[in-house]
Each structure stands twice: as C-alpha cells, then as structure tokens.
Amino acid sequence: MLSNLMLLFISILVSSFIFTTHSYNNKCLRHQEILLLQLKDELIFNSSLSTKLVRWNESGECCKWHGVECDASGYVVSLQLDGEAISGGVGDSSSLFRFKYLQKLNLAYNDFGYTHHIPKGIGNLTYLTHLNLSNAGFVGQVPSEISSLTRLASLDISANSLNLEHPNLEMLVQNLTELRELHLDGVNMSSFHERKSQGHIISSHLPNLTTLSMVGCGLYGPLPQSFWQLHSLSILRLDENDLSAVALHDLVSNFPSLATLTLSDCRLKGCIPSTFANLTKLIHVDLSHNSLTGSLPSTLFANLIKLIHVDLSLTP
Numbered sequence: 001m002l003s004n005l006m007l008l009f010i011s012i013l014v015s016s017f018i019f020t021t022h023s024y025n026n027k028c029l030r031h032q033e034i035l036l037l038q039l040k041d042e043l044i045f046n047s048s049l050s051t052k053l054v055r056w057n058e059s060g061e062c063c064k065w066h067g068v069e070c071d072a073s074g075y076v077v078s079l080q081l082d083g084e085a086i087s088g089g090v091g092d093s094s095s096l097f098r099f100k101y102l103q104k105l106n107l108a109y110n111d112f113g114y115t116h117h118i119p120k121g122i123g124n125l126t127y128l129t130h131l132n133l134s135n136a137g138f139v140g141q142v143p144s145e146i147s148s149l150t151r152l153a154s155l156d157i158s159a160n161s162l163n164l165e166h167p168n169l170e171m172l173v174q175n176l177t178e179l180r181e182l183h184l185d186g187v188n189m190s191s192f193h194e195r196k197s198q199g200h201i202i203s204s205h206l207p208n209l210t211t212l213s214m215v216g217c218g219l220y221g222p223l224p225q226s227f228w229q230l231h232s233l234s235i236l237r238l239d240e241n242d243l244s245a246v247a248l249h250d251l252v253s254n255f256p257s258l259a260t261l262t263l264s265d266c267r268l269k270g271c272i273p274s275t276f277a278n279l280t281k282l283i284h285v286d287l288s289h290n291s292l293t294g295s296l297p298s299t300l301f302a303n304l305i306k307l308i309h310v311d312l313s314l315t316p
Contacts, residue, residue, distance in 0.1 A: 028062035029074040036062055036076065038095040045110075046085035053084050071101065078104040082132070086110040090119055097121035103151075104130040112137035114161050123148045134183065135159040142172060142187065150175050158185030158213065165191050174205050181211040185237070190218035206230065213237040215262075221245035228254045234281070239264040248292075249273040258282055264311070265289040272296060277303050286311040 040056045047054045052067035063070035069078035076099050086107065090096060096105075102125050118138050122131075123145025129152060138160040144167045146155070155176070164172060164187050173179065210232055219241035228250060234257050243251075244267035251263065253275050261279070264286045271294035272287070280303050288311045301307065 027074055028070060032070070032074060032076050032099075033058070033062040035095050035098055036065070036068065042089045042095055043086055044088035046087070049085035051084070052081060053086075069104075075099075075101040077101055077127075080104070080106045082106045082108040082110070084110060087113060088116065090116070092119045092121040094119065094121060097124040099125070101127050103127050106130075106132040107136050108132045108134045108156070110136045112139075114139045117141070118143050118146075118157070118162075120145045122146060125149065126151070128152055129178075130154045132156045133160070134185075138162060141165060142167065144171060147172050147175050151178060152176050153178050154181040155179060156181070156183035157187060158183040158215075160186065162186070163188045177205055178208065179206050180208050182206070182209060183211070183213045184217060185213050185215040186217070187214075188218050189214070190220075208232060210257075211235040214241070216240040219243070231255065232257060234258060235260040237262045238266060239286070240266070242267050244269060249275055252276055252279060255279070256281075259306075260284045262286040263290070268292060270294075272300070274299065276300055280304065280306070282307050284309045288313040288315065290315050 036056060037058070040053055043053065045053055052065070056062075056065050056068075062068060063074065063076075067080040067084075068076060069080075071077045079096075079099070079102065087110070090107075090112075097119070105125065105128060114137050116138055117140040118133060120143050122143065126149060128149050131146075131149065131152060131154070134156045135158070138157075139162065141163050142157060147167060164184070168191055169189060173182070209230055212230065212233060212235070215237050216239065219238070221242060222245045223243075231254065233255050236255065236258060237260070239262050243263070246268070248263075248268055248270060252258070252261070252273065255261075256278065258279050259281050260283060262284070265288070268287065268290040270292065272292055274297045276282075276285075277297070277300050282304050283306050285307070286309075292312070292315045
C-alpha cells in the first residue's frame, strides 16, 4: 500500500514538474516580444489584408501570435509572414535580421513591387533551415549572402524577377551542402553555361538534393553531364527551357528515384525512350508542348504502377 502511494506521489510530482517546465518554456522572452513589435512597426503592409501582423500586440503571449513560433527557451525560431500584403520596410538593418535563432522565414506571396532587392541582411540569419521568398516581388541580383546560410535545407526564391550572375549558381550553392529542396523558377540563369564547372558543383555539393525546380530559367543546350548525377532527386522540374540539344534518354536514365518529372515546353525532340519504364517510382510526368515523335513503347507503363498523371498534350 505504501509502495503504491509512493509511486502515485512521484507520478504527481513529475507531472507537475513537466507542466511547470512546459509552461515556462513556452513563455515569450520580453526582448523577443520587443523585436517583434519593432518589426511590425517597420514593415509597410496593408492592414486590411493582413491576418497575422495586424493582430500582433502586447496584450497576448507573443509566442502564440499568428505566424510566430518559439523554441523551448522562448526564442523566436519561425516567422510565417506569407501573404501579408507587405510592400516594404525590410532593409538591411531591419529588426527581422536580429532574430539570431530564426530557423524558418516565409515571406512568400507579398508585394514588394519589383522595386526591392533581397536584403543582404539575410546573411545574418545563420540558423535558417527554411527560406521562402517566392512570389514576393523581389528584383535584381540574388545576394551572395545567401550562400552563408549553411544550415539551409530548403530554399525557394522562385517567381520573382531575379538574376543569378554574380554570384552565379556555383557560388550560391557551394556552401549549401544540407539543401534538400531548391526552387529557382523564373530566376535568370542564362549565364549558367558560361562555366563548365557549374554542373559539377551542383552534383558534388548538393548530395542530399531531392527537389530541383528550375522552370523558365533561360537554360539552353547541352547541359553539363555531371548535372545529371543528382541521384537522390525525386522531383525535377525544368519546364520552359530550351533543352533541344539534350537527349530525353539522358534526362531519365540517371534518376532512379524520380516521382515527378516535368519537361513541358522544352523543345524536346525524338522518341520517348523505353528507359522510362525503369522509373518505377514515377507518379507525375509532363512532356507536353514538345516535338516528340514515334509511338509509345508497349512496355512503357507496365512497371509504372504508381503513375497517376501523364501529360503528352500538344505533341505530334
């Protein structure tokens, strides 16, 4: 009986400690709250369209504010400010870049009006693992400071009006060895072919890359052979580039883990190779708007039991 009472007492004590610790650890640090309010004051945003920033105020626990996430110690580690109608107020000296433990930053789908560059202050956020600046209206050269974010696992700067020249792709990714997702849709990379080493840099420095999206990047023909050595890729999107000098066989033969392959409007020529049958994990494939010829191999779909979507529209 005494033993059971002792176990019950210990259980209550431990539960109380856990609850108290949890409550304490979720408490927002005062200086983090001040930073958040400073950031809100600096940002230019449409309050009638905002659903997060407009609700930030001193009356509530800042770790529970919309778009804010804190770690166990009360430091802000995630800011999800996508779709907040932000149009300015993010300069190099912004309070945004003083959240030194920030791991996730999402500024996608805002409205910087194609008059703002990606601020160089982004390089101060060295703990970042996820950075999403897509569809935000940024313009100009991608800053080299991004290459110092060595913890990045996901980078999305697509659908802006950006250039990758200085730094070029090689310089951007050479330190980003943890990257698993890279989205560069619409980034002007027409200088990609000027240095033959860039394809090698991609394959040798991004061994864990599973998603690569480079839609409409101004790529054109033949691509470096080492570019196709990204054997961990499961998603590859290269639509709207001029790949007329690339054999479709080369595009599919080295990617055994592909689940999604989209090559729409790439000026591809020739037949669909039988090697497609080896992509047994394939779920989605889009080869539309090309100049492919010939008939489909009769064995093409036999092994593709996971395939649910095929688009071959507007091909001869």
